Amino acid sequence: MITVLGFSSKAGKKIAGQKIVSLNGTISEILAGIGMEPYIIGTDVTSNFPESIKRKPKVGHNRTISAEGIIALQPDIVTGLTTDVKPELQAQLKGAGIKLVLFNQEFTADGTRKLIKEVATAFGAPSKANPVIDKLNADLASAAKSGKTGGKPKVLFIYARGTGTMMVAGEGTSVEQIIELAGGQNAVKGFTDYKPLTPEALVAADPDAILLFSSGMESLGGVAGLQQVQGVNQTKAGKNKKFITMEGELLTGFGPRLGQAVAQLSQNLK
Template identity: 75%
Template sequence: MKIIKNALLLFLMISTSISAVQARHINATSKKIVSVNGTVSEILAAIGLEPSIVGVDVTSTYPVSLKSKPKVGHNRNLSAEGILALQPDVVTGLSTDIKPELADQLKSAGIKLVLFTQELSAEGTKKLIRQVANSFGNKPKAEALVKKLNADLAAAAKLTRSEGKPKVLFIYARGTGTMMVAGQNTPLEKMIQLAGGQNAVKGFNDYKPLTAEALVEANPDVILLFSSGMQSLGGPAGLQDVQGVNQTKAGKAKRFITMDGELLTGFGPRLGQAIAELAQKLKS
């Protein structure tokens, strides 16, 4: 009798384990997901969960097919109404994307929150990829993504400078009325460093309004903008009209470079490609 009871117990344990695995698989593929972060959205799409995504924030621009998904606003200014209207089972993004009051509203509506932290480094990106894939039940896809990322990072490393790091100033522009420069401990500074450059400004974190005096004092070798930011200024000619630009080394040499914003700052699966592109532009 004891042998029979032990065998039955073992059978029940195995059955429960199998059911749990199946449940995780069903949850990963059948639940409706709203992603409020471009990097997390990109990872979800890369691990095969794009069909489950019913809504995204405006930073979710890659792959391009995500642009056709319903929008819930910008991750810096989300409201519960837009998210709840899509009736998701899960809302995911970075912990910095969801304010406490919004988290309470979503939880009260029975919506599960799956939030991650992001470290602005190559290792941090690998960690995020694995965490997202593990949380949504697709660990094998994560390892394939990490393998591709490692190859891209190795290729990018061959392009980065080891000496003579150019001073790069990043300007966030939305027309001449909104112009900010990226300080220390920002995604832009980290990317500039990874690509073999150095931030032209020091002494403050986050972003500060651009002034002609600060621009001249920084005297960058290169000025970097998002592609959309350059367009908002009317192109390179518009940037040169900004007071102080033509007094810098970058302005005199017309060394202005642009990149897609999400690629440049996402620290996602395309990090190696982003570093390589920026490094190549800094060298040219």
């Protein structure tokens, strides 16, 4: 039977030390931060921090994972976000007798603190959350002091997987939230989630900066490739070559490194 464990210390003691597969990079990072990395026997491909996590067996991308790869590792527990584990995957894991520990995530600084506490408590180490949160708070405070941008530059985030797949981030996305934390504003409004990039919308948005994942920029062939995208050179960002790249999980993970992500983006927006 699938067991979605609560966050009581009693539940946590029952699962501490068991074999874990993590299907989310942020959860994996928190688990490593509270000393649970030795018990992680597999992860999804978004789990890439700390560096040692990359050496764990991979079971695929969290949105397209099949049960077979997870079950083959014989974990006691599968953990991740509620948005990551589809009902059919839950049913398959249930049939294999694997427990699920799933969390909700809010893309705010308080949401990150809450998630760290919940993960630590669920895995039987509530006190281990404190130093992780203390470091997060210090990083956020440092970013706030040094990250004044002088106004709120308009930032357009483009999710790119080559020129054939280019999407822009709308309202309510994790990207919009971190842009605002870094002192900027989303250059596009009027829709939620993501929508395809069009030259007309790009020119109309006229961003001061264009933000991409590092992997996205690489998929376009670097800056030269981005400048070939229709409409880019007609924007302020294009004319000033204000293109910013960041590692994807750092930028959007809203995990323990949130303060570092805010600081890095703030500096790049200056």
